[in-house]
Amino acid sequence: MTTSPETAPAPAGIPDLPDPRSARCPFDPSPQMRGLAAFGPVFRVRNWDGKTPWVVTSHAEQKALLSDNRLSVDFAAPGFPSPIARHGGGEGESEVHGEAAQDGDNHGVTDLSFVGMDDPEHARLRRMVSGVFTIKRVEAMRPAVQELVDGFIDRLLDGPKPVDLVQAFSLPIPSLVISELLGVPYGDHEFFQINSKTLVSLTATPAERHSAHTALVDYLDQLVGERLGNPGEDVLSRLAAQVRAGELTRREVAVMGVLLLLGGHETTANMITLGILLLLQHPRQAARVRDAEDPEVVVGAVEELLRFLTIAHLGRRRTALEDIEIAGQTIRKGEGVIMLGELANRDPSVFPDPDRLDITRDARQHQAFGAGTHHCIGQPLARMELQVIYPALLRRIPTLRLATELDQVPFKFDAVIYGAHELHVTW
Amino acid sequence: MKITVDEVKCCGAGQCVLIAPEVFDQRDEDGIVILLDAAPAAEQHAAVREAASVCPAAAIHLGEEA
Ligand code: HEM
C-alpha cells in the first residue's frame, strides 16, 4: 500500500489509519489497533487525510455513542474522518475536478440517502421503508429464499468443479433477493454489481465513484418513473406511492433505492463467502451446523460468525456536534470519532475469550450491524438469508472444501466491506 | 417489572419480538416496537431482560415497580 505524497509522516505515538488486517490473520482485526485497545478505550489516530480523529474500541462506549445524537454522520462536515483514501496509480488529488471536487469528503458521492443524514431527516426517510423489514415480513420470505438457495446448489452440483463460490453462489443469491424485493430487474445485475463494486472500493477515484453513483441513481429514477404509472407489489412501488402522496420526491426514492440495492448485496455476499470459509477452517463446528436438528443452533452460529468476522470493518464514522466526554476523555466539537465494530466485537468484557470462534456462545450483543440510530435496516433479511444458506450448503455438499491454500485466497483488504474477491471450492 | 419503550430511539430491529413475542410486537407500517404488555407476568421477566440488553438501540427500559 502506498502512502499519498501530500501526507507528512505520522507524529510519533499516533497510529495511522487505514490500518489493514494482517494477511497472516485474515479473520482478525488489525493487530496494531487491537494492541492499542488494551491501553484504553479511546485514543487518537491519524487518518489518511491528515486529520486526527478519535478511535473508540470498547463495546459499551461504542453502543452508547451510536445512539447519541451529539454525533453526526454528515460526511460533508469539516472534521468528518472519511474512510475513503485517495490512492492507487499515483492519481490522487489531481483527479478531483469538476462536480466531484465539491463533494466534501466522500469523494464523488453527494447523497447516500438516510445513511448519511441525522435525525429527524434520517428517521423520516428510514421509516418510509423500515416496515418492509419487520420480523414477520422477513419470515414470510424464508420459504422462497430456501427454494432459491436449493436451486443454486443444484446448479453447483451439476456444474464444473472447482468453482468460484463468490460468482456462482455468494453474490447472485443476495443480489436476486434484494432485486426482487425492490423491484429491480435482476437481468441488469451486471450493471448494478459493477457500479456497486466501484462505490465500496477504497481505491476508486472520486470521479469514478461519482459516475458510478450517478449511473445507479439515473437507473433507479427510471424504474421509479415506471412504478408511478404502473405500481406493483415491490418496495419501489410502495415508495412511488409516497411520491404520489407528496411525502417523498422522486429523487429521494431513487437515492434510497440505490442505498438499499447497495446495502443489500455486497455485504451479505461477503458474509456468505467468509462464513463458509471460516466454517471450513473449523470442521467440527461446521459439522454442528450441518447436523443441527434444532434451528437455534444455526441461529446462534450465524450470530457468532457475524461477530467474529465483522465485515463492515473500518469503523462507524461520525463527527462530534458538541464537546463529548467518553471514558474520561473530552472529544471536542468538530472532531471525528471512529467506532471500530471489529474491536467492540472482540471486547473481552462482553465476549469471554473473544478470539475463539465458538458457535455455541451467546453472541447476540455483537455490533456487526452497527447499533443505535443507524443500526442496519436490512439485518433481519441478512440474518434469515445466512440462516438458510450455511446449513443448506453444508448439508447438500458435505465434502465441500477449499480448492486452494488459505494463503492464496484474495481477501478484500482494500474494501469498505471486508470479504474475498474469489473463493475456489471443490468437493 | 414495569417496561417502557422509547419509540424515537427504536430502530425497528425486531430483536425484542424474537426474544419475547408475548411482550413486544412491531408496527406493520414502519417496524417500530409495540409494547403489548408493560407489566408482564414473572415467567416473562428473564426474556424481557434479555430483550432489553440485546436491543441494539437501547430503547427498552425496565423499572422494578411502578
Ligand atoms: C451481513 C450483511 C450486512 C451487514 C454486515 C450490514 C452492516 C451494516 C452496518 C454496520 C450498518 C451501520 C452503518 C452505520 O452505522 O454507519 C448498516 C446500515 C445499513 N444497512 Fe446493512 N448490513 C448488511 C445487510 C444489509 C441488507 C441485506 C440491507 C438491505 C436490504 C442493508 C441495508 C442497510 C441500510 C439501508 C443501512 C443504513 C441504515 C441507517 O442509516 O439508518 N444492509 N449495515
Ligand code: SF4
Ligand atoms: S429490539 Fe429495540 S430497536 Fe429493535 S424493535 Fe425492539 S425496541 Fe426497537
